[in-house]
Amino acid sequence: MTIWNVSPQPVGSPESAALLREYLVDVADRWYLLHDGRRCTLEEIERHLAEMRGDDPGTLLVARYGEERAGCVxxxxxxxxxxxxxxxxxxxDRRGLGGSGALLRAAEETARAWGAERIVLETRRDLVEARALxxxxxxxxxxPYKEADAYSEVWLGKELG
Incomplete structure (x- = not known):
């Protein structure tokens, strides 16, 4: 049986950079398909990646399914x-196998280790699978816990108790 392993990785590592690019293509394609009826262009991806680099997530947790990198948060x-x-x-190709739950549990454990009492996030209305998760x-x-940008439509939170 294949299991999920989640561990922190440097944001700038090649492995992290590849996952963050995949993430960005996935969410950008969905945005552009919904609003413009097309996929994002390479130029748009590069612009968004540059913007994303300036918005450091702090800690990046990378999930592996067996030996394969398969997700991040x-x-x-x-x-x-x-x-x-x-x-x-x-x-x-790894959705529906428990990876999202493993990532969320690891994120909550990390937040608790920092002494956080709650965890918040912002997302978009069209990301219905994420919102259901x-x-x-x-x-x-x-x-809303911070100023909204063009992609901030839903704010969620959870007490870590």
Whole structure:
């Protein structure tokens, strides 16, 4: 039986960079297909990657399915009490195998180790699978906790208790 292993990785490592690029292509394609009826271009991906590099997730947790890297999630401290989840991603061919749950559990454990009492995130309305996943794991609507950008439509949070 293949199992999931999750561990922190340097954000700038080749492995992390490849997963973050896959994540960005996945969410950008969905955005552009919904709003413009097309996939994102290489130039748009490069521009978004440059923007993303300036928005350090703090800690990047990488999930492996067996020996294969298959997903990631970013986690950063917003304040002494709050951690923010960002860039949750599992490769399409590994979805439905428990990787998202493994990543969320690892992110929550990391946040607790930092002393955080709650974890928050922002997402888009069209990412319905992600929103359902978060709901299954106890996340609920919260007030916006930072200024919205073009992609901020839903804010969720969970007390870590």
């Amino acid at each position: 970013g986690l950063r401290r917003l304040d002494a009490r709050t951690a923010e989840l960002c860039r949750m991603y599992v490769r399409a 978060y709901a299954r794991h106890g996340f609920a609507d919260v007030a």
